[in-house]
Amino acid sequence: MSLLRNSNIADLLLGDINGRFRSRRRREPLDPNRFPKIPSDEGTELMNSGQFGSSEAEKLREGEMIIGKKLARRILDREIAIESTAKRELNQRLMAQGMVPSSNADMIIHYNQPVYSGQFSNDGNFFFSVNKDFRVRMYDTSNPYKWRYYKTVDYPFGQWTLTDATLSPDNRYLAYTSITPEVCLAPTDPNDKGDPYVLDLAGGQAARHANQGWRSRSFGIWSVKFSGDGRRLVAGATEGKIVVYDIESRSVLHSFDGHDSDTNAVCFADQSSPHIVYSGSDDRVIKVWDTRSMGGDREVGAFMGHIEGLTYIDSKGDGRYILSNGKDQSMKLWDLRMVMSRHEFRKMTPDVRNGNSNFDYRWSAWDDDEWYKDRNDNSLVTFRGHKVLRTLIRCHFSPPGSTNSRYVYSGSEDGKVYIWNMDATPAGVIDVQSATRNSRPRYQGFHQPGRWHQDVDDEDSSAWKTCVRDASWHPNAPVIVASAWNGYAMSTGTCTVHSWNDGAEKDEADPKMGYRVNQKLEVDPALYGATPDMGPGRMSARVRNSRLFVP
Structure with a gap:
């Protein structure tokens, strides 16, 4: 099957709006x-x-x-x-x-394209944002309340958007990818100005310099992760493919069709072992793999319970618990001790394993009448309340240092970050849409008045809309950064910094809450002075007189 026939890509590129009108199977009676x-x-x-x-x-x-x-x-x-x-x-x-962060944004970083992901490094000293413009921006966050712009790296031949990025355990290298078989590997050293090197996960060609181009687009990568020792990458790709790549030898160790549909998410079980891998797919199944015995393309076991496709999986890092987001508008916690054996999984017929749903999460609204409990569900806890629509929205465990490992959290299509206790009760909500509403002018570029950029043709361009695709909790401080498609008709993007402030609605510090900057953390006068009724040349006296404003 060609790349353009893939269900995730064809509709994105060809604008197949018919998905919203497709019929969906009813299950009666409803319990x-x-x-x-x-x-x-x-x-x-x-x-x-x-x-x-x-x-x-x-x-x-x-x-x-x-x-x-x-x-x-x-x-x-x-x-x-x-x-x-x-x-x-x-x-x-x-x-x-x-100390659960609040909706008030300490800082709003504006981008001219939607933001697809943003994550802190394991030590909290580093943050990177992954953007639709095929660039990854890096920031020094060693002081989580005073960021510094660090570096930008490009993906020279991407398709549609950047899909994922992963930081090596020592923070020295960033691997990032698009809907192609190529992974760019860039050093994070700000003094290294060279082009990234390219790893060919399609096999048959060693790493090469980016300006030498690329070889094929036989499949596209949705998810990529570094192993805990930094020596390997695991990638999930279109048509169910899973690839394990050895960085030192520049070679593909394993490449096989691990799922019956797109592999949207992959991760390693823990930081200490590079062997156990999880994968989640549009076929609704999470599979567990041991890289030491992948030669036969045989999973160790499987988790079932989502009744629609998987959008993301995250590991707690202890080799035991994982978390998943599903297009059935639910997030699930899993315990490796409860995994279904390979023998039991493979006894099931394909229709029992994969279900039969025509729900298109990109265009349709979810109807709770369609929700049911899978009889093979071996999850531990189910979390509901957020909206996993439009895009592959991500979920995470909260870190032990800044949260005592108390929570799980997820982005949401309704412009919020939802936080739950482990018993599935709500612990907090961060309203990113309210915190950012009308915080930039209606034209696309800060200095390009009159130029419109609209990805969603069927939406009112005058409406400010937000879809939080990813969120990251700082490992040492009570700070969450939400990465979003954000702006008029969601045609632009933001990373918003939200911290715990003990319920304070205002901040006497300088700069004030809601401090607006561009992607290089520079104060742009258009962000403060231009409103729906004001041109880009208008600027408030506060910004004009600010010590942070440099004309």
């Missing part, structure tokens, strides 16, 4: 109790286990005085060290998990 119980009993047990933050039971064990303390008192107790080591550690964990 009124089919939706997952909230709070989840299994999730509550996990919260009480101590693996996902500090629970009420743990607080009680440590003493009643811990429960009633306000944040300021906890900080004071920590500083003067009046309590036992165990209670000080508990205080620290409780402070961390209570």
Whole structure:
């Protein structure tokens, strides 16, 4: 099957709007109790286990005085060290998990094209944004409240958009890709101005310099990840393909059709082992692979429970728990100990494994009457409330350092970041659309008045719309960055920085909340002075007199 016939790409490139009118199979009768119980009993047990933050039971064990303390008192107790080591550690964990970022944006970074992904490095010193203009911007975030622009790298021959990027464990190299078989590998050193090198995951050709062009587009990559030792890449691609690539030898170790439809997401199980890989697909199945025995294209096991295709999977990094987002508007938590065996999985007929749905998540609205519990569901907890529509929206575990591993979170098509406790109860919502609404002029480029750029032809271009495709929680600070398609008809993009501010609606610091900058973190007068009724030459006195404004 050619690339253009692929279901994910053909509609994007050819504008197949007919998907919204396709019929969908009804399942009758509907069970009124089919939706997952909230709070989840299994999730509550996990919260009480101590693996996902500090629970009420743990607080009680440590003493009643811990429960009633306000944040300021906890900080004071920590500083003067009046309590036992165990209670000080508990205080620290409780402070961390209570600091959930708010909707108010500290900083709004504007881009002239939609943003597809944005992630912090594991140590928090680095952030990169992946854009539709085939560029990845890098930022120094060693101080998460005072960013510095670092570097931009290009993808010289992309198709439609950049789809994914991954940072090596030592932060030295960034691998990024488009809907082609090519992965660009660029050093993050700002003094290295050379073009990126290109890795051919289609096989048959070693890495080469980007200006030498590319060989084929036999398949396109949706997801790419570094292994924990930084020596390998795993990629998920069109038509169910999975590729494991050895960077040192510049060779494809494994390449095979692991799924019956597009492999939208891949990840390694943990940072210490490069062997266990997870993959998620439009065929609704998550598969577990061992790279030491991939020669026969045989999975170790499988997870089933999503009734529509997978958009993303994330590993907690402990080799046990993974998280997935699905087009059935649900996020699921999985435990490797509950995996379905290969033998049991392969006994199922294809229609039982893959279902039979014509739902097109890019154009259609989801009808909850279509939701049902798969009888083969071996997930642990199901999270609902967000919208996994339009694009391959991503989900993540919250980091241990800044959240005590208490939460899971996801972007959403309605312009928000949803945060849940492990028992599936809501823990917070970050409203990115409200925080950014009308924060830039209606023309596409800051200095190109009158030029329109609209990707979505059937939307009112006067409406400010937001779709949060990705979000990243800083590993050491209570800060979340939301990466979004954002603006009039979602034709542009933003990365917005949201921090915990103890409920404060205003900030007396300089710059104020909602500080607007361009992709290089420069104050552009058009961002402040131009409104729907004002031209680009108008600028507020505050910005004109700001020490940050350089004409």
